[in-house]
Amino acid sequence: MSKSSASTLAIKLGVSSWPTALIGIVVIKAVLSLAVKPGSFVVSYSGISYLVLLVLATCFAMRNGIQNTLGARFFWVLLATAYSLWSAHQALNLYYELGLRIEVPDNSIDDSLLFLHVGALVAAIATLPHRGVSNQKQNRAVANVLLVTLFWIFIYGYAVFPYQYLISSGTAFSYALRFDIVYLLENLAVIGTAGVLAFRVKGPWQSVYFHLLAASTLYALSSTVANLEIDSGGYVSGKLYGVGLTASVCWFVWIPLCARHLPSRQVTATPFDSHQSSQASTWAMIVVVMISVPIVWELLQRDERSDLRALRVVFAVVMIVCLASSAYIKEHRAQREHKERFLSVFDYSAVGMALVGCDGRWIRVNRALCEILGYSEQELLDTNFQSLTHPDDLDADLSYAHRVFTGQLRFYHLEKRYIHKQGHVVWVALTASAVPDASGKVSYGIAQVQDITARKHAEAAVLRNQEELRSLAGRLITVQEEERKRIARDLHDDLSQRLALLCVDLDMLRQNRPADVQAAQELERMRREIGELVVDMRRLSHNEHHPQLTLGLQHGVASFCNDFAKQYGIAATLVHEGNLKRIPETVCFTLFRVLQEAMSNVAKHSEADGVTVTLGVHGDQAVLRVSDDGRGFEIGSDRGLGLISMRERLRLVGGTMRVNSSQQQGTDVEAAVPIPISGGLNIPVIGKADGNT
C-alpha cells in the first residue's frame, strides 16, 4: 500500500517529514481522482487510506494524551475518542462496501458513530485546554464536556434516531436529510467554537485552534457536498470532493503532531477566565432554549403516533432536567469554591485581617488579628477598633477612617499602636481600604494589620545606641579637656610660680653681691635661663589648655593667634563671622584643637608669611578655616601632617574637614561642624517607642 509505505518512510525520516508525507497522500489522492476512472481500485484506495489516516490520528492523539502534551491530557483523550469513533465508522463503511459489497443500510450504527465523533470533537474543545490544569478546572472541564455531549445526544436522539429506526422512510423529512442537517449543524458548532477560541486565545493553543478551525471547515464543506451526493444517489467514492475529505483528515492527523512542537508554557489567562460562574448559567440557558426549539417545532409540524410523541416528550424532559441540574450543580460548586477560597485566604492569612463597619465595630476578624491583639474572636466582635487603639494614635486613625468611609479616600497606611488584652502596647502597620457596594456607598472597610512591635523596638534601640554613642563622644572630649586643663593648671599654678620665685631670689642675690663680677655674670646667665624656662612652661601650659578659652572660643583663638605671631613671626589675621556664642563647648574644644594642629602645620611646613584664620557660624554650621600663603603640598602626601587626627576629632562631633592645597598655592584647611539652630548641645529627644519597655 502506497499509504503505509509513505507513513513508514515518514516515520524513518522523523516527525518533521510528516507534513511532506501528508501532503503527498493528498496529491496522490487528487491525481487518482482525476486520472483514474472511478472504480473499485479508487474506492478501495480512498477508503483504506482514509481508515489508515484516521487510525494514525487516533494513535497520535492517544500518545499526546499519555504524554500530557501541553498539559492538556483530557483534551487529547477526547480527541482520540473522536478519532477512534470516526475510524470505527470508516471501518464499518469499508466492511459494507468492500466486504459485503452492499450499500450501507440506513439503520446501521455507522452514521451514529459518525455523528458521535463530531460530538466528541466539540466536547474536546469544550474542555478549553488553553487554560492549563488544576483539579478544579478539570472538574469544570468534565462538566462542560458532559453538557455538550448530552446536548448532541439529545439532538440526535430527538431529531434523527426515530427516523432511523422507528419511522419508515419516504416521508418529506427523510432520515438522510435530517441526518445531513443535524450533522452540518454539529460541524458548524465545531467551526464556531474553534473559530472563537482561535481568535481570542494567545500562545501555543492559538495555532492548535487554528488548525482545528481549518481542518473542520474543510471537512464540513467536503462532507456536506458528499452527503448531498449520497442522498441524490450520485455519490461515487473517489470523486474530486473526496480530495477535500482526504485533505481534511490529513489535517486532523497533523493537529496532534504539530502540538508536540509547540512551546509548552503557562498560557496567560484569557478574558474567558473572569466570568466563570455567569458563563456556566448562560450555557445552561442556551442549551435549554436550543432543546426547546426543535420540540416546539416538531409538535406544531407533525401529526404522528401518540406513543412516539409521548416517547419524545419524555426523552426531552429527561434531557432538560439532566442538563439544567448539571448546569446548576456546576454553577453552585463554582460559587462555593470561590467563597471558600476567599474565606480560607481570610482565615489562614498570617496578616491580621478584619472587616470593619462604619461605626468601627469589628464585623469579622481572622485568627492572626486575634493573636496580635490577644482577644478571642467573640471578644473582638463585641467591641470596636477605637476602644483598642492607643489614645495618642486614635485621632489620626479616626480622621483617616472617616475619609475612607465617606469615600474621599480609597485606602490608607498607618503605623499605629493597639493596646493588647494584657495591657501592653502593640505596634502595627495598618492598611485600611473601603469596600463600596454596587451603588458606590461604603458600608464597611477592610483592615490589614501587621505586627511591627519587634521592628519598632529595634529602631528605638538603634536610636538609643546612637544617642549613647554621641553623648559618649561628647563626654570623651570633655573629659580629655578637663584632664588637659588640670595639667595646665598644675604647670601654671605651681611650677611656673616656683620658677618665678627662683628668678626673684636670683635677682636679689645679684643685687646684694655686686663685687664678684664672675659670680654676677653666672647669676645673670642662670636668671636668663630660668626666665626662658618660665616662658616655655607657660607655652606648654597654654598648649594643654589655653586660659583664654574659658572666656569663649573667640578669645581663645585671638589669644592663640597673638602668641602664634609672636612665637613664629608669621602674621596671623583673625576674621570672625556670625554669632560665635552659639557654638557648644565640646565643639569649641574640638575646633580649638584643630586650629592648634593646623597652625602647627603652618609653622612647621608652610614657610608662609601670613595666615588667615576665619571663625564663623553659618546657619547650622560652625566653620573654622585656616588659609596660609605658603608653599603648599601635594594632596596625598599629607600622611604625617596630623590631618588624620584632626579628622578623627571632628568625626566625634559629627564634623568634616576639607583640605585644599597644591604646590606654591598655599594651603586651605576648612573644618565644619553641625551645631543646633537654637543653641546648646544637640541632644534630640527620642520618643519612647513603647510604654512597656
Place this chain on the structure above:
Amino acid sequence: MKPKLLIAENHPAMRAKVASLLQRDFDVVASVAGGLAAVEAVSHFLPDLVILDVSMPILDGPDVARRVKAHGCNAKVVFISVSMDLNQITTCLAAGGDAYVSKVRMATDLIYAITEVLAGRRFISPDV
C-alpha cells in the same frame, strides 16, 4: 607714715615672697589667698594699694579690681602675673589696674612700680 598695702596671691610661697619684698618700705596690712577674701579685706582695711595676682580661683584678679572699683574704693591696683599675654594685660588694665608686673621681674620692678603708681603714673613690666 608708710603707705598701706594689701596682697592677694593664691600661691603660698609667692605670697610670702611678695610680703618679704615689700615689708621694709610699706605697711602690709594683710595678705590673703583668694579673690573673695581680697574684696572683703579691702573694704575692711581700706589700703592705699592692692597687689593682685591675675589668676586666682573663683574670683580672679581683674574680677576683684572691678568689684573694688565698683564699691567706690579708690585704692591703686598693681597686677602680678607670670604671663605677659597682651590680651591679659589689656583685660587687667581695663578692669582698673594701674600697673602690671611680671612675677619673674618682681625683684627689680615691683617696688618701682608701686612708687610710680602711688605718684599717679602707670607701669608695665617689659616683656621677657
